[in-house]
Amino acid sequence: MASPKLQTSPTRLFVGDTTYGLALVLVLLLVFMNKKSRRTGTFPPGPPAWPLLGHLPLLGRRPHVKFSEWSREYGPVLGVKFGPQQVVVLNGYAAVREALVTKAEVFSSRPDLYLMRLFSNGKGIGLAPYCAKWKAQRKVTDRALRNLGVGKLSFEPKIMEEVEDFVSAAEGYDGAAFNPKYHIAVGVLNIICHLVFGRRFQHDDPLFVKLYNALEDISRHGGSAQHLNIFPALRHVPGLNAGAMHTMRAVREGRDFVREMIGQHRATYDPENIRDYIDAYLHQLQKEREDGEKSVTYLSDEELEQNVFDLFIAGSESTATTLQWATLLLMVNPEVQEKVQQELDDVLGDRQTSVLDRASLPYTQATIQEILRFRPSATFGLPHATTADTTLQGYDVPAGTQVLVNVWGMGMDPALWRRPGTFDPTRFLDTEGKLSVPEYFKPFLVGRRACIGSQLAKMQLLLYITTILQRFSLRVPEGATPPSLDGNLGVILQCPSFRMCAVPR
Ligand code: HEM
Incomplete structure (x- = not known):
């Protein structure tokens, strides 16, 4: 059979052109879609997620x-989903540094989460988005803390007053x-x-009790309301919003207290005698309002109220919990405790410790670093958020x-720390017994949102731990079993409840 003659009729040409045209459009579409899917495809990797709930279960x-x-399997930059939200989790210092230092301009904001809005509504230092208003709060607070001597010798007596109070309470148990x-x-x-009010309170002062209870409630109920950050609509479901309601009430009570204290400060404010953080803020506020050249100030009464509240929220539980972990870890590691005591006896004798002694107490300092590494109370710091599309360690991270x-x-x-699950302060000492803290150890994090109270926290850890170990040996009560050292993760890594004997030395 003769082969059919190729015909090139106008119709065929048209059909052929259409096919080629369609094929071309298809190819272009595929290229475009491939580009798009590569965008989401290069979002950091993670294990397979559940429908709707993502990685939560x-x-x-x-x-x-x-x-x-997971980071050992998928790398230090993990991409996960909390319900519908895409979240990036950083597990290694190189990634943390790239995000929070090198690309600080993009990674220094906070996410717009339901509970964060309840707490601060975009105001203050800790939870506000990264913007000019936040920068102004951070600047005035940084400066005030420095001028009030935080981290320096002049602030020591204020801390020691509370340390001595603890010692008296512990002595009372005999x-x-x-x-x-x-x-x-x-x-x-x-x-x-x-720091903020320029005074301390008796523990049974009703004002102090109100503040203490408000902060306790925020910690307890805030931790149990985390599901509302992921599915805010659940706040309308009766029973599922109980944690948020309790948190709201506690936030209101805490705020009332702070407002009252700010009112008292206004009434007694003297620009020649700056007593504390509130005075320092009021001073700067007045200066900026009077400054004829500037038409805008980002400082305000509402911001001051939130800043004070933030210092309490961010600074009290994190430090108190670290100190609780410190006493527990020293109690269950008597050999570490004895070495610290030996160093304190050799260097200080009966003399009270001072921040100036830091360099002569390498083992003690190494023990404090190890407590911060082994059980970091701020397990996830505070959440960050990106303000623009960006990349991290080669992956795409979208804005928001x-x-x-x-x-x-x-x-x-384990790639950086030998036997990381063992409590061993010597990992922070060099071969000559000097303190050696690796660059990749950052319990207070780095960059523009790094902990504003790290100097105060370090000072408290040093003065509490050294004074307690100078006066007492911490022992597991006879017949008691020490608690698990896992901790309970709420807003922070809570130390389990435990009892100890403080035996006078
Ligand atoms: C052992 C005690 C403490 C630890 C482990 C700790 C740790 C941290 C960490 C990891 C962050 C998050 C940084 C980030 O988002 O990148 C943070 C933020 C913060 N900390 Fe601390 N902190 C402690 C004590 C304090 C104290 C004593 C204060 C104040 C009196 C304080 C005030 C703050 C504030 C205001 C922020 C938010 C900073 C911002 O968003 O700009 N912290 N802290």
Whole structure:
């Protein structure tokens, strides 16, 4: 059979052109879609997620441990989903540095989460988005803390007053078992009262009790309302909004207290005698209002109220919990405790410690670093958010992505830390016994949102721990079993409740 003759009729040509045209459009579309899917395809990797809930059902009770495990399989920059929200979790210092330092301009904001709005409504230092208004709050606060001598010798007596109060309380138990939590918490709270209000309170003062209870409630109920950050609509479901309601009430009570104290300060304000943080802020506010050249000030009464509240929220529980962990870890590691005591006896004798002694107490300093590494109270710091499309370690991270830093994971990476699960202060000493803190250890994080109170926190840890160990040996009560050292992750990594004997030395 003769082969059919190729015909090139006009119709065929048209059909052929259409086919080629369609094919071309298809190819272009595929190229475009491939580009688009590569965009989402280069979002940081993570394990397969559940429909609707994302990775939430896989996190368990210790998400910090789970993220560390996943990062060993998928790399230090994890992409996960909390319900519908895409979240990036950073597990290694290189990624943390690139995000929070090198690309600080893009990674320094905070996500717009339901509970964060309840707390601060975009105001203050800790939870506000990264913008000119936040920068002004951070600047005035940084400067005030410096001028008030935080981290320096002049602030020491205020801390020591509370340390001595703890010592008296512990002496009162006369070596019998007690839970140190309350005695630590009231002291730490009073130190922030010194800083912001210029005074301390008796523990049974109704005002102080109100503040203490408000902060306790925020911690307890705020931790149990986290699901509302992911599914805010659940706040309308009766029963599921109980945590948020309690948190709101506690926030209101805490705010009332702060407002009252600010009112008292206004009434007694003297520009020649700046007593504390509130005075320092009022001073700067007045200066900026009077400054004829500037038409705008980002400082205001509402911002001051939120800043004060933020200092309490961010500074009290984190420090008190670290001190609780410190007493627990020293109690269950008697050999570490004895070495610290030996160093204190050799260097200080009966003399009280001072921040100036830091350099002569390398083992003690190493022990404090190890406490911060082993059980970092601020396990995930505070959440960050990106303000523009960007990249991190080669992955795409879209604008508005929530970014968490696994501070716990940074201290537990087996590639960087030998036997990370062992409590061993000597890892922070060099071969000559001098303190040596690696660059990748950052319990207060880095960059523009790094902890504003790190100097105060370090000072408190030093003065509390050294004074307690100079006066007492901490012992597990006879017949008692020490608690698990896992901790309970709420807003922070809470130390389990435990009792100890403070035996006078
Ligand atoms: C052992 C005690 C403490 C630890 C472990 C700790 C740790 C941290 C961490 C990891 C962050 C998050 C940084 C980030 O978002 O990148 C942070 C933020 C913050 N901390 Fe601390 N902190 C402690 C004590 C304090 C104290 C004593 C104060 C104040 C009196 C304080 C005030 C703040 C504030 C206001 C922020 C938010 C800073 C901002 O958003 O610009 N912290 N802290």
